[in-house]
Amino acid sequence: MPSGAYTFFDPHSGDALGVERFSCAPGPAGWRYRAVGDGDGRVTDVTLDARGRPVRVEAFAHGWRVRGGAAVVDGAAAVMWVRGPADPEGGGEAVEGEAKAQAFTGRSPAFLVGTARLLGLTVGASVRVRLVGLSEPALAPMTCDQGWALTEIEEHPTPAGPLPVARYEVADLATGERGVVHLAGDVVLSAPGVELEELDGPPNFLHGAGAALA
Template sequence: MPNGRYSLHDPHDGTPLGEERFQCAPGPAGWRYVAKRYRPDGTVQGTTDLTLDARHRPIRLELRSGGWQVRGGALDGVHWVRADAAGGAEATEGEDRAHAFTGDSPAFLVATARLLALEPGGSARIRLVSFTGDALAPRTLDQGWQLHSVQDHPTDSGPLPVEHYRVTDLDTGEVRDLHLTGDVLLGAPGIELEELDSPPNPRRGQPL
């Protein structure tokens, strides 16, 4: 069960935005990721709790940030409830024919990659509902994903397969490169893996 820490910064000017401390592991449902996000001054900004099923669909999502909480899951699209975290007031329900969720946490990049299950050179288009920032307001977006390459990197415990993805925002044309191995993101614009206390859990069918 890897425990680790991501550092977060503005991808344009490098301004530090804090860090995310996380745990992730396979479980009875499929995979679970829990994390707390901290501001640069050390105060808690928010939390992420994401559970995927055996087909990497989000069966349970809970986000907290800025006094708001979002709970959701996938069933004939995705469904969610956004409410005031203090007392559940102002709760609003939403649904969309999207495939999954995304947001500020690195967990969503891992989850989307595993849901698509691309082979090297393969590409796919995916529709996601995004929850970002302190307001956690929903926004639907379309992305194009390509698994550009997979390369083995030597480690003390044997070769580590590192996947290089190119992700395109189909509304703006912005392209991001990201690298991950197993169920851990190694790096992406604005995100760097700084600590990991045990090896990542392997991608299904791909031994580490």
């Protein structure tokens, strides 16, 4: 079960945005990721099923809490969520929402792993996907369209043997902004605004839905 730490930074200015300490592992439902932010109370807890769909997503940040998961609305894939104050006794109401989308996305690398596994691309393939992004700082859900392309899988030598690393090109279709994501199993090695700083234990390579974990 790998555990470690990711650092976040503004990809334009380079300003540091925080650290997320995580662990992830396969489980009865498929795969689970849990992380806590250093010093800021952020929590990200994501469970995927065997096909990469978000069975359960829970996030806490900046006094807000979002809980959600996959659903089917009018025969189409959707996600549903409840967003409200992290402390319900502090005032404010929880609000329910839904959108026809495939999954969630946000700052945590867990969402990159989840999307890659859900899409299950082969090398050279590309696809457009609609997601619900949990925007910073208030975790406000907003739909967004992304283009994902798996451009190559390259093996890197390690003391434990070759390590397959998948290279994805990811585009925000609203702005045209593009970035590159490198995944080794269920660990993000690098992505726009994300760097892997610590890793204790090898990545999980699960067989099944997607190239991110397979």
